[in-house]
Amino acid sequence: MSLAEFLSGLNDFIPPNVPFFVFSIAAAVIVILGFAMPIGGICTYIERKVAADFQERIGPNRVGPFGILQFFADGIKMFLKEDTATKNADMFIYNLAPGLVTAGALGAFAAIPFSKYVIGADLDIGIFYVMALASLVSLGILLGAWSSENKWSLLGGMRGAAQIVSYEIPLGIALLSVVVVSGQMSMIKIVDGQAWLGSGSFWYIFHNPFLFLNFFVYFVAALAECNRTPFDLPEAESELVSGFNTEFSGMRFGLYALAEFADVIMFACVAAAIFLGGWHLPFVNIENIHLGWSLAGKSLDPLIQTLFMILIFLGKASVIVFVVMWLRWTLPRLRVDQLMDLCWKYLIPIAFFNLVGASLWVWIFKGQSMIELISGMMGAG
Amino acid sequence: MSFLDFFVVFCFLGGVVCSAVVALHPNILYAAVALIGSLLAVAGVYASLGADFLAAAQLIIYVGGVIVVILFAVMMSESIYKRRFLDGVKKMFLPTILSIALMLGMFKLLVSTNWGELRIPNYENTTIRIGQALTGPYALIFEYVAIVLLFGLIGAIVVARPNILKKDQDGGNS
Numbered sequence: 290m291s292l293a294e295f296l297s298g299l300n301d302f303i304p305p306n307v308p309f310f311v312f313s314i315a316a317a318v319i320v321i322l323g324f325a326m327p328i329g330g331i332c333t334y335i336e337r338k339v340a341a342d343f344q345e346r347i348g349p350n351r352v353g354p355f356g357i358l359q360f361f362a363d364g365i366k367m368f369l370k371e372d373t374a375t376k377n378a379d380m381f382i383y384n385l386a387p388g389l390v391t392a393g394a395l396g397a398f399a400a401i402p403f404s405k406y407v408i409g410a411d412l413d414i415g416i417f418y419v420m421a422l423a424s425l426v427s428l429g430i431l432l433g434a435w436s437s438e439n440k441w442s443l444l445g446g447m448r449g450a451a452q453i454v455s456y457e458i459p460l461g462i463a464l465l466s467v468v469v470v471s472g473q474m475s476m477i478k479i480v481d482g483q484a485w486l487g488s489g490s491f492w493y494i495f496h497n498p499f500l501f502l503n504f505f506v507y508f509v510a511a512l513a514e515c516n517r518t519p520f521d522l523p524e525a526e527s528e529l530v531s532g533f534n535t536e537f538s539g540m541r542f543g544l545y546a547l548a549e550f551a552d553v554i555m556f557a558c559v560a561a562a563i564f565l566g567g568w569h570l571p572f573v574n575i576e577n578i579h580l581g582w583s584l585a586g587k588s589l590d591p592l593i594q595t596l597f598m599i600l601i602f603l604g605k606a607s608v609i610v611f612v613v614m615w616l617r618w619t620l621p622r623l624r625v626d627q628l629m630d631l632c633w634k635y636l637i638p639i640a641f642f643n644l645v646g647a648s649l650w651v652w653i654f655k656g657q658s659m660i661e662l663i664s665g666m667m668g669a670g
Numbered sequence: 671m672s673f674l675d676f677f678v679v680f681c682f683l684g685g686v687v688c689s690a691v692v693a694l695h696p697n698i699l700y701a702a703v704a705l706i707g708s709l710l711a712v713a714g715v716y717a718s719l720g721a722d723f724l725a726a727a728q729l730i731i732y733v734g735g736v737i738v739v740i741l742f743a744v745m746m747s748e749s750i751y752k753r754r755f756l757d758g759v760k761k762m763f764l765p766t767i768l769s770i771a772l773m774l775g776m777f778k779l780l781v782s783t784n785w786g787e788l789r790i791p792n793y794e795n796t797t798i799r800i801g802q803a804l805t806g807p808y809a810l811i812f813e814y815v816a817i818v819l820l821f822g823l824i825g826a827i828v829v830a831r832p833n834i835l836k837k838d839q840d841g842g843n844s
Contacts, residue, residue: 310673313673379699381700382699382700382703385703412722413722413723413795413796413797414722414723414726414797417723417726417727417730418722418726420726420730421726421727421729421730421733421734422729424729424730424733424734424735425729425733425734427734427738428706428733428734428737428738428741431738431741431742431745432703432741435699435741435745443745447742447745450738450741450742454734454735454738454739457730457734474797
């Protein structure tokens with residue numbers, strides 16, 4: 290059941306016949322305004338705090354307790370700041386570009402499965418849709434960079450587009466190897482294939498050695514897709530001022546920053562859903578837990594299960610986001626040629642090898658995971 | 671008017687307007703940006719016909735890949751604002767006649783076809799059938815296209831590299 294269907298179910302209590310697409314739009318607004326945007330804002334605060342911890346500083350600590358309202362202050366500042374542009378900027382494309390980036394980054398959230406029942410749309414081609422929407426980001430970066438009529442921006446934009454187009458290949462192949470193993474592209478079905486059923490079916494990262502390696506290929510490629518350190522060449526501060534978003538100010542810059550964080554969170558959510566079992570925990574199946582609480586004759590179990598699923602899913606995703614922030618203060622930036630070498634000479638061959646390996650594993654062992662094979666041998670011996 | 675009807679009309683109108691801009695706008699960069707819109711509209715038409723896989727493939731290959739390459743080429747070209755690639759009425763003469771002939775042909779096809787009963791498409795899983803078709807009856811064509819693409823890739827590398835090879839040979843000789 291998608292979020293839109295859930296909302297239209299609530300409509301039974303309220304008078305008449307609101308068409309279904311109103312609920313679809315309402316669900317989109319809820320996911321974007323209620324989840325992606327606030328988390329993007331909070332992430333800027335967390336990133337600054339994490340950075341401060343790594344550098345043994347205090348970080349933002351003036352606005353509210355522990356500086357927790359800092360992101361509100363930043364947001365208000367962004368909204369009130371004068372919206373400037375360079376004299377020769379191409380205003381039509383300059384206005385269009387931040388929107389394209391944001392649309393790509395936020396649109397992909399439609400197919401992210403937060404729990405079994407909370408998903409924008411359970412598409413048959415879930416993973417493929419996420420990949421397709423994520424590729425829109427490169428367009429926004431390239432157009433924004435060109436239209437702002439600044440050589441630093443243009444260099445950054447060229448780097449960004451080349452980087453994103455290149456790293457889409459290992460990213461897609463790493464995800465494809467999971468599709469080969471699960472036989473599904475729908476996000477909900479992929480996550481459900483990783484449920485703990487007592488027979489040893491487990492997270493896909495531990496399904497076979499090839500998928501284990503491909504998780505790291507996915508992680509490195511996703512880092513490059515979101516332009517995060519060590520792959521932040523498009524906005525390399527020490528070389529290009531601020532790269533593709535140098536000339537943007539006010540909320541236009543805010544949209545670029547927000548889209549970057551939304552991208553990081555989106556790729557972390559995909560990693561959690563595809564490789565790390567989504568809302569499933571090892572040794573327990575949450576759908577089998579029944580507390581038996583009820584309110585006004587209705588069982589509260591589905592609600593409690595859904596809340597737990599969302600918490601577990603977001604917990605896994607936030608661990609990955611933390612690792613991304615950790616890497617930012619640990620690794621130095623790559624050069625352009627090293628970046629391309631890493632993609633074309635290492636990641637793509639490794640990803641292809643793992644794809645073939647995972648296909649052979651599924652064919653030889655009839656889709657059983659490592660754990661099933663080991664427990665089968667123990668049972669036989 | 672259901673939401674689907676609205677969506678289809680929106681896609682068709684958007685596609686036509688954007689294609690007209692692609693063909694007629696004097697600035698090549700704007701033409702390239704309008705091409706994004708017309709490709710997105712085509713993806714929307716695919717999606718409303720129930721071909722979800724095709725729609726996502728349209729997005730990932732054309733919008734995410736081909737358009738980025740086109741934009742690269744356009745941005746590298748000099749003086750985008752001055753160049754009018756539609757210079758002169760002469761160059762518009764033949765394409766106009768050809769496209770009017772094509773439009774008349776398609777219109778005839780539209781009128782003469784028996785469309786039968788209009789029905790809402792069946793939204794079922796198309797991915798499995800596409801996969802089976804590509805590895806079954808169309809396997810040979812699929813492989814053939816793959817080899818053509820591989821040749822294209824190798825050809826591009828060869829065209830882009832001669833200077834580097836020469837330098838390497840010089841380095842070896844000295």
